[in-house]
Amino acid sequence: MRIVVLVKQVPDMERVKFDCEAGRVDRSSAGTEINPFDLNALEAAVSIQEQLGGKIITLSMGPAAAEDALKDTIARGADESVLLSDRRFGGADVKATAKTIAAAIKKLGGADLIFAGIQTVDGDTGQVGPETAGYLDIPHISNVDFISAYSETDITVVSNVMEGSYVKKSSYPVLITVTKDINQPRLPSMKRKLSARKAHIPVWGYEELQDYIREDEIGLQGSATKVKRIEVPPAVTRKGQVWRENVEEAIDGLVEVLKKAKVLEV
Amino acid sequence: MKMTEKDCKGILVFAEQKKERIHRVSYELLGKGKELAAQLDCPLCSVVLGPPDMDVAELIYRGADIVYHITDPMAFAAPDEVLYEQNLVRLIRDVKPEICLFGATNFGRSLAPRVAAKLGAGLTADCTHLAIDQGQLVQIRPAFSENILAHIQSTAYPQMATVRYKEFNEAPRDTNRKGQIKAMEAYVSDNSPVKILEEIVKEDFDIADANVVVAAGAGVKAKEDLKMLQELAELLGGKLGASRAAVEAGLIAKDHQVGYSGNRVKPSIYIACGISGAPQHIAGMKESGIIIAINSDPSAPILNIADYAIVGNLYEIIPKMIRKLKNMKS
Ligand SMILES: Cc1cc2nc3c(=O)[nH]c(=O)nc-3n(C[C@H](O)[C@H](O)[C@H](O)COP(=O)(O)OP(=O)(O)OC[C@H]3O[C@@H](n4cnc5c(N)ncnc54)[C@H](O)[C@@H]3O)c2cc1C
Ligand SMILES: Nc1ncnc2c1ncn2[C@@H]1O[C@H](COP(=O)(O)O)[C@@H](O)[C@H]1O
Numbered sequence: 001m002r003i004v005v006l007v008k009q010v011p012d013m014e015r016v017k018f019d020c021e022a023g024r025v026d027r028s029s030a031g032t033e034i035n036p037f038d039l040n041a042l043e044a045a046v047s048i049q050e051q052l053g054g055k056i057i058t059l060s061m062g063p064a065a066a067e068d069a070l071k072d073t074i075a076r077g078a079d080e081s082v083l084l085s086d087r088r089f090g091g092a093d094v095k096a097t098a099k100t101i102a103a104a105i106k107k108l109g110g111a112d113l114i115f116a117g118i119q120t121v122d123g124d125t126g127q128v129g130p131e132t133a134g135y136l137d138i139p140h141i142s143n144v145d146f147i148s149a150y151s152e153t154d155i156t157v158v159s160n161v162m163e164g165s166y167v168k169k170s171s172y173p174v175l176i177t178v179t180k181d182i183n184q185p186r187l188p189s190m191k192r193k194l195s196a197r198k199a200h201i202p203v204w205g206y207e208e209l210q211d212y213i214r215e216d217e218i219g220l221q222g223s224a225t226k227v228k229r230i231e232v233p234p235a236v237t238r239k240g241q242v243w244r245e246n247v248e249e250a251i252d253g254l255v256e257v258l259k260k261a262k263v264l265e266v
Numbered sequence: 267m268k269m270t271e272k273d274c275k276g277i278l279v280f281a282e283q284k285k286e287r288i289h290r291v292s293y294e295l296l297g298k299g300k301e302l303a304a305q306l307d308c309p310l311c312s313v314v315l316g317p318p319d320m321d322v323a324e325l326i327y328r329g330a331d332i333v334y335h336i337t338d339p340m341a342f343a344a345p346d347e348v349l350y351e352q353n354l355v356r357l358i359r360d361v362k363p364e365i366c367l368f369g370a371t372n373f374g375r376s377l378a379p380r381v382a383a384k385l386g387a388g389l390t391a392d393c394t395h396l397a398i399d400q401g402q403l404v405q406i407r408p409a410f411s412e413n414i415l416a417h418i419q420s421t422a423y424p425q426m427a428t429v430r431y432k433e434f435n436e437a438p439r440d441t442n443r444k445g446q447i448k449a450m451e452a453y454v455s456d457n458s459p460v461k462i463l464e465e466i467v468k469e470d471f472d473i474a475d476a477n478v479v480v481a482a483g484a485g486v487k488a489k490e491d492l493k494m495l496q497e498l499a500e501l502l503g504g505k506l507g508a509s510r511a512a513v514e515a516g517l518i519a520k521d522h523q524v525g526y527s528g529n530r531v532k533p534s535i536y537i538a539c540g541i542s543g544a545p546q547h548i549a550g551m552k553e554s555g556i557i558i559a560i561n562s563d564p565s566a567p568i569l570n571i572a573d574y575a576i577v578g579n580l581y582e583i584i585p586k587m588i589r590k591l592k593n594m595k596s
Contacts, residue, residue: 224386225419240572241574
C-alpha cells in the first residue's frame with residue numbers, strides 16, 4: 001500500500017499582513033505553516049496506515065524553504081517526503097502544478113491512494129487535487145468529510161457534492177480531497193520530531209522528472225492561465241454609525257433601521 | 267489534438283441538474299453568457315446530462331441557442347465526476363467552444379478541473395466577474411481572503427472558468443424563445459471506477475437563502491445562550507449563522523458557518539453578535555444589505571464594516587431588543 005499526500009507550505013493567513021498598495025501578501029509579516037487542510041489529508045493517510053501498513057510519502061512543490069514543511073509531515077507520521085523544487089517550476093498555474101505533481105507521482109511508481117486538501121488558503125482554487133487526478137488518468141472523490149471503510153483494494157467515503165452527501169466507493173488508485181471535518185490532526189510526538197529533524201528530504205528538479213514531463217509543460221511556460229492585472233477593490237464604505245454608551249438609545253435606533261428594512265412586518 | 271483560437275467558437279454553459287432540477291447558477295451563467303455572446307457575436311450553448319425524458323426546454327427559455335442534451339436513463343442520476351467528465355470532454359472536442367463556464371458549486375468545482383486537465387486547458391476558479399477584452403475572456407476572481415481581485419486570461423482553448431453562485435442575475439425566462447435541442451445518447455455510460463452507493467439524506471438547512479441572518483461568534487459563551495439569538499432571528503423572519511470560532515466551540519452545526527470556509531450569504535440584514543470580524547468571516551458576509559454589529563470591544567474590526575454598531579455586552583443588548591420587538595408586535 002503506497003499513500004501519497006500532497007502538501008503545500010502557505011503563509012499563516014490569520015496573521016499575514018496584506019500590502020494593499022502593492023496588491024500582495026507581505027510574506028515577511030508572518031511565518032509559514034502547512035496548509036491547514038493538508039494536515040487533515042495527512043492525518044487521514046496516517047490513520048489508514050495504522051490499520052493497513054504500507055508507506056506514506058508526502059510531496060510538495062515549492063521553494064527550498066518548503067523542506068521545513070515536509071520535515072513537519074515526517075514528524076506527524078509520513079515515512080518519506082519529496083520536494084519538487086526548481087527555478088523552472090516557478091510561475092506555475094494549476095495546470096503546470098498538477099502536471100508536475102503527476103509527473104513526480106509517476107516517477108515514484110504511482111500510488112494506491114492520494115490525499116490532497118480541499119483547497120489551499122493562499123492559492124485557494126481547490127483545483128490542484130482534481131487536475132492531478134485528471135493528468136494521472138485516475139478517478140477522484142472530492143469534498144470528503146468521512147471515511148467509512150477501507151481495505152487493501154478499495155475505499156468508501158462520504159463526498160459532499162450537489163447539495164447532498166454521497167457514499168462513494170472506489171477501487172485504487174484514487175485521489176481524495178478532504179475537508180477540515182474529516183478528522184482532528186494529531187500533534188507530532190517528541191520522538192518523531194527529533195528523527196524528522198535528521199531526515200533527508202530529496203529534492204527533485206526538472207532533470208529528475210524529465211522522463212515524465214516536457215520542459216515546456218512546467219512553470220510559467222506550461223501554464224494555461226496568466227494573471228494580467230491585480231486590482232485592489234476600493235474599500236466599501238458603510239454607514240458606520242456606532243452607539244457607544246446609551247444602550248436604550250442604541251436599541252431604539254436599531255429598531256428604526258429594522259422597521260425601514262421591512263423585516264418587522266408581522 | 268489541441269484546440270486553437272481559429273477552430274473555437276461559441277460559449278458553452280454546463281447546466282447542473284439533480285433529480286432533473288437545474289441548479290439556478292446555470293441560469294445566472296446563461297444570463298452572463300448572453301452578454302458575452304453578444305459581444306463576441308457567437309452562439310450561446312448549454313449542455314445538460316440527464317435522463318432522455320428530462321425537459322430541457324427551460325435552458326432555451328433562459329437564453330441558450332443550442333442545448334446539447336446528453337442522455338442516459340441512469341448514468342447521470344448521481345454525481346459521478348468520471349462519467350460526467352468523459353462525456354463532456356467528448357462533446358467539447360466535437361463542439362469546440364471558445365469559452366466553457368461551470369457554476370462554482372461543490373460539484374462544478376470538482377468536475378471542471380477534471381475536464382480542464384483532460385483538455386489541457388486552463389481553468390480559473392470562483393470568478394465573480396467576466397468580461398471580454400479584444401475578443402478574449404477576462405476572468406476576475408477574488409484572492410487572498412478577498413483582499414485583491416485578480417484579472418486572469420487563458421492562453422489555451424477553450425477558456426474555462428467556474429463562476430460563483432449569486433454573482434450574476436438569472437437570465438429572464440421567455441417561453442416564446444426558440445432554440446435547438448440536440449439530444450444524443452451518452453458517449454460513455456458505465457464502467458466508472460467509482461460506485462455511488464447511496465445518498466445520505468440530511469436535514470435541509472440552507473443559510474444562503476435567509477433574508478435576515480443573526481450570527482453568533484465566540485462572544486456567545488454557551489449553547490444555552492443561542493436561544494436568545496434564535497428568538498431574535500425568528501422575530502425578524504431570519505436564520506442563525508455563526509463564525510468558525512462558534513462552530514469549533516461546538517455551539518452550532520457547521521451548516522450555519524458563514525465565511526471563507528463556510529457559506530457565503532447576502533441577506534438584507536446581517537447581525538453579527540460577538541464576532542470580531544476576521545477577514546475570513548467578512549469574506550462570507552460583506553455583501554449583505556445592512557450590517558449590524560454588537561461587540562463589547564470598541565476596536566473590533568467588524569465595527570469598520572458595519573452600517574450600525576453597538577459597543578456593548580450582547581447579554582444585555584439582545585434580551586432588551588427582543589423585549590422591545592415583542593412589545594411592538596403585540
Ligand atoms: C483558512 C481559514 C479559514 C477560515 N474560515 C472561516 C470561516 O469560514 N468563517 C469564520 O467565521 N472564520 C473563519 N476563519 C477563522 C477566522 O480567522 C477567525 O478566527 C474567526 O472568524 C473568529 O471568530 P469570532 O469572531 O467569533 O471569535 P473572536 O475573534 O474570538 O471574537 C469574539 C468577539 O466577541 C466579542 N465579545 C466577547 N464577549 C462579548 C459580549 N459579552 N458581548 C459582545 N461582544 C463580545 C469580542 O470582543 C470579540 O470581538 C478561518 C481561518 C482560516 C485560517
Ligand atoms: N505546490 C503544491 N505542492 C503540493 N501540493 C499542492 C500544491 N498546491 C496545491 N497542492 C494540493 O492541492 C490542494 C488544493 O490546492 P489549491 O488548488 O491550490 O487550492 C492542496 O490542499 C494540496 O493538497
